[in-house]
Amino acid sequence: MSEPLLEVIDLKKHFPIRGGILLRQVAAIHAVDGVSFDVKQGETLGLVGESGCGKTTLARTTLRLIKTDAGEVRYMGRDLLKLSKKEMRKVRLEMAMIFQDPYSSLNPRMTLADIISEPIDIHGLAKGAEKKRRIIELVKRVGLAPFHMYRYPHEFSGGQKQRIGIARALAGNPKLLVADEPVSSLDVSVRAQILNLLKDLQEELGLTYLYISHDLSTVKHMSDRVGVMYVGKLVELAPAKEIYNNPQHPYTEALISAIPIPGRGASEKRIILKGSVPTPIDPPPGCRFNPRCPYSKPICAKEDPEFIEVKDGHFVACHLKK
């Protein structure tokens, strides 16, 4: 594998909850709590987890769209969190994001051409005829036609809107694309179009993806490596095939067994977890999964398990795997 394009080291983001008359901080939401991983050049790293596990916060802190509390984010060796605003703006050209909801992430008052030209204008990448040529190229690249350029977002279908979102993300010639649930709001028959488009673009442009979703089947389809998050922590990280065939963390195991497979009929071996995902507000000490874990031991309630490598490139945070 090649050099890491992005390295995230012990990243933390806590959102304060204020209360009382003086609005003192009474608690904190540990949205991302000490997460480390790297994304290698040209690969797709998938991040899965259930709602509220901190996937989206992780994506946003990684791109410095929200402030971090601790940790480092290294992009091609430079710590992004230490860059000045001006320097950050330059780096941002190389990292782009595709959002979950194509309906609300496009300005309804801008035409397709305006939407795509905005990043080009802001970064001063091209002007006049050159800009127009570029916009047309981007529009074609994502599978839309040049005659769409002067239409407004409401004139497009959900799948087409997501294509516009992708074209906008590509406008600055990024190296890294962060896709946060890019297909979850689309119809099933349209999802495949977008997933295939993302794969084609990666091949043609040599893009690196950080692909975030709660849907394990799509994550497996898209990713080279997969990280599993649970309440602000990364609990397992391994090559995609390995994580599905040989999950090491009890949560990953339950998560994979919980997915009904089309055409297989009723499964009997399903692991049913008790309770629901705990809130990330001042989580208890120890492993966050331990109240639901079928294999929980006394140590799990006391100590936070370390994130260790159990096999080549397969990391897991579980006391049972020491």
Next chain:
Amino acid sequence: MSNSLLLSINELKTYFFTSEGIVKAVDEVCLGINKGEVLGLVGESGCGKSTLALSIIRLIRPPGKIVGGEIWFEGEDLLSKSEGEMRKIRGGEISMIFQNPMSSMNPLHTVGSQIAEAIELHQDAQKHELKAMVVDMLHAVGIPDPLRRMEDYPHEYSGGMCQRAMTAMALSCNPKLLIADEPTTNLDVTIQAQILELMKRLRRELGTSVLLIGHNLGVISELCDKVAVMYGGKLVEYSDLTTIFEEAKHPYTQALLESIPRLDIETERLRIIPGTVPRLINPPPGCRFYPRCEYAKSICSKEEPPLTEIGQGHSAACFLYTSKRRTKSPT
């Protein structure tokens, strides 16, 4: 499993009369559910599956209207019932679980009192028995500490618990038919697994017939005996579960099955269905799927393919499988 028909829908048409035109949300759909059977109704958003469900319990509101067809339930025509008679059937013999459990409960009343209300309306229960019945129902759907939790308000429940409470309410009057409209769509996978397990258990224990509506083919294959596929307001294929997944005949069903990424199969590229789901306002003549179909023939754009039996209990609406066109001559 007995083979007597519980619900039979015949050429049902539910249209919405909007200012932009007539939306043919459900167009000449024929469907039946046997006693004790779980029928899965699959389709993408806007294909008319929820409208079909709401038509059965006659909850279609203007501008929507049932303009034709018949719905027979236990030998009675539901479409000829008065509103008062329907009210007795709804929540009694036919009950429904809605897609969004959080918003389908009244936030101003406790969960327990809402379930009690449903029981009170449909059964001759004494006031003092009510509480015990509610506790029993909540216990049956796996709510921990039901005696205390029945006093909670819906916002104090998590999404999964709300869905359980809705299920408890729907089952509280021992319905003969349960309509579940995307019961797990808004839930996390681990919670979805809990609800699926619950529904399987209830089905074993109570033998209720279920119409399960959803777009997640995995969920459908966990619970259903039969599967009906809808596209653009039309029923395009119907068969038992294994046949649909292994020998789907309609090009839409085939493409749908191949376009989803799966955990158990490695695929480099997914099959693409070009275009998007059609709008149902003034649909063109011919097969609704024809603009996106790779096998489209000239006849497909002109005539509507009838739903034809192509195998044992397997029907599809596609000209690829109908050698002869439907003729009006009586035989």
